[in-house]
Amino acid sequence: MEAAILTLVSQFKAYAGDDGSASTLSRDEFHRLVASQLPNFVKTACDPDAADRLMSSLDENGDGELTFAEFWQLIGKLAGKQGGFAS
Known part of the structure; x- marks a missing residue:
């Protein structure tokens, strides 16, 4: 699990900062x-409008x-759905 967490953090950091703040993801x-x-x-993922709606739902x-x-x-x-824990 440690490797998975490190991967998630590194991928977030790899994408964050290209358009501004290095600690957030822009649209x-x-x-x-x-x-x-x-x-x-x-x-x-390939539907820009749906991805915008998803981002808005996460942007507290x-x-x-x-x-x-x-x-x-x-x-x-996503992990909950994959594991059958979420409806």
């Missing part, structure tokens, strides 16, 4: 990350960017 960074790293888990403070904590919600939801 475009989020789109690139989801399309590249989660195409089979996020079925809407409404600033148009995702912190790692906000992004982590997506990882938790």
Whole structure:
């Protein structure tokens, strides 16, 4: 599990910061990350409008960017569905 956490953190950092803050994902960074790293888990990865809606649902403070904590919600939801823990 430690390796998985390190991978998640490093991938977040690899995509964050291209368009601004190195500690958040902008809209475009989020789109690139989801399309590249989660195409089979996020079925809407190639649909920009659906990806925007997904990002908005995760963006708790409404600033148009995702912190790692906000992004982590997506990882938790995807892991729960994959493991049969979420409805």
